[in-house]
Amino acid sequence: MTGRLQGKTAIVTGGASGFGKGIAAKFVEEGANVIITDLSEDQGVSVSQELKCEFCRADVTKPDDWRRVLALALDKFKALDIVINNAGATYPNKSSREVTERDFDLVMNVNVKGVYHSTGILLPYFLDNKRPGCFIQVASTAGSRPRPNLTWYNASKAAVINATKTLAVEYGPSQIRFNSVSPVVGSTGMTHLFIGKPDTEENRKGFVATIPLGRPSTPADVANACTYLASDEANFITGVDLQVDGGRCV
Secondary structure, eight states, rough: OHHHHOOOOOOOETTTTTHHHHHHHHHHTTTEEEEEEEHHHHHHHHHHHHOOOOOEOOOOOHHHHHHHHHHHHHHHSOOOOEEEEOOOOOOOSGGGGGHHHHHHHHHHHIIIIIIHHHHHHHHHHHTTTTTOOEEEEEEGGTTTTTTOOOEEEEEHHHHHHHHHHHHHHHGGTTEEEEEEEEEOBBOOOOOOHHHHHHHHHHHHHHHHTEEEEEEOOOOHHHHHHHHHHHHGGGTTTTOOEEEEEETOOO
């Protein structure tokens, strides 16, 4: 049996850990040619060797880095089909009165401007070649069911969800699909920032108590959702924010 993404080429940002690594692993399993990007070169190289995929060190806030990633995809695989904008950032859980301009710039630059540069650099490839494409943003339930003390992180993810829907309408006639996936809190390298204390089962209880299915989201949960949205099975799905949240947003 061939995989659901057999022969497709995908870029996964923030692919060296957490949800990004889970997505990359699933895509490789499903037959895709995968390029992961990350700020950490050591970790990126290690994960790419583990998963048998390509790695390109890239900062999603830098347009030239996006150009390098596109060039790698075309040089190595001659095509690009799927873009997963997974790289994200947050600041420690705290009152909005304590949020610094540096905190604000961090979440807006990585979470929002990263998607802006992704589409700005990559869309011309799909449009000029009249090639269907698929963009998936890893957003957050914080964008639709915000909690206090992460105001500007929440706002950045709401912007991502809204922009994704708008792009879906704008580029639907060109057969370029845009969707987002919104996990609830999981156990990743940023979880301690979300909960404002060390990432332990005990400290996550307050968050998990609001999830009807009774557990956090996992990289596999997010990867499965992204696989469906990237596959031909979802070729009539665009403009959707798929909440991978165990019922949190009901």
